Amino acid sequence: PGLHNVQSQATATEILCLMNMVTEEELLDDEEYEDITEDVKEECGKFGPVKSIEIPRPRAGQDASGVGKVYVEFVNLEGCNAAMNALSGRKFANRVVLTSFYDPDLYHRRVFN
Amino acid sequence: TKEERRALRKKKWSTDTVSITGISTNMPSDLTPEQQKIYIKQLEIEEITKRLKSNDLGIPADPTQRSPSPEPVYSSDGKRLNTREIRTKRKLEDTRHQLITQMKELNPHYMPPSDYRAPNVRVQE
Structure with a gap:
């Protein structure tokens, strides 16, 4: 509700960023990483065709600001919005x-x- | 196999939606990484506060989705001290305390929720 929605809507794209999704610990575990990718793909696919998914993992010496987030590229804006x-x-x-x-x-x- | 393992996993997506008055879960897209961190922490603190106030502990109705219980601990008058409710509530309070501590570091002007009390050092179980 409120202004925040208006702001986000103004810049609608086909890339959805999901935040507060994963911990560093989970990302370091290969099996867990695979499961999370599946969980996200499966759930997002219910709302529209998904083109690609990126889940940044922590890497030594790299900017960690994407860690914890999941990025989902939809085929179209409708899917992303939904x-x-x-x-x-x-x-x-x-x-x-x-x-x-x-x-x-x-x-x-x-x-x- | 992979399929069997996945079938046994805990469901990670919830079916219900959290809504916190005054904080949208649609984050404004023009925040710096630092502001994003503060925004998420604020939301988490408010969410836990709301759950503590309404005693919404989120204990799964399905026992297979719950963690194993520790050995019961009783007080001298026979009351159980570590029921799932008590443990869950304590965990929420601890998590909130950690979040508030981190929040104060990010924003020295931060005012914790009015029902928040910094924990006393607890007697070991």
């Missing part, structure tokens, strides 16, 4: 999921922040 409306405020592993649209240019250059 997923945002449905997933915003849901919980993933007991953490409240926050959402925002993400800049496709940054996404394709694999810049995550």
